[in-house]
Amino acid sequence: MTGAPLNPEQQARVVAMAMDLAREGRTAELMEFLDHGLPVEVVDREGNTLLMLAAYHGHAETVDALVARGADVNARNDRDQSPVAGAIFKGEDDVVRALVAAGADLDAGTPTGRATASMFGREHLLRDVEP
Template identity: 70%
Template sequence: MIGENSGGLTAEQTDRVVNIAMDLAREGRTDELTEFVRHGLPVDVMDAGGNTLLMLASYHGHADTVRALLALGADPDLRNARDQSPLAGALFKGADEVAVILREAGADPDAGTPTARAAASLFGRRHLLPDRS
């Protein structure tokens, strides 16, 4: 969650802010979401399931939101509580543009369970990932 320095918000208020931000990420409402981050919401904040804003934007195929979150410093390899990565989520959902953006940002195709590489293979998207070196 947000942490100890939450601007004097109660735990309930903090949870509400995080939930609103997560909804903005799911919906691809980039401008509103980036305002939350610019006003102090940690870019890698997690919900109760360990999902980050980047995870949700990636899974829902919002390329512009993914670009904006990465530009604000989001970690492309943070996995959720189920050990899923944003890259694997994008590949699972067929969000090819998002997968390319995440790879260009350095996302690890071999991290998580299942790995992005496994998801790409399963869903016919191996061309989106580089061969292992």
């Protein structure tokens, strides 16, 4: 972040606040953090990116804004889970569409997006988004 350097405790608090904003879909406030220097690919202790949390919690507008800022739609967390698999698991159709349109790989991660759709009976999401 720009300005005076933050100590590790302050940095951890800033990251935690940003992660909460992503989870809650508070897009405008989250974009302010990015505008002030927070990297779009910052991760929490489990390796989740802002995009992962926004996708998992069904915030398509936040997902779109993060993608527009360069978020990696295929970045996986420490458990090898992808944002698109999380969105499929939660049945977040709009988020799945946004991620696939932005280039999300349905075959990445463990389980893959395709496997997740199959496990939870959400194959219709894939039929709706694949060309």
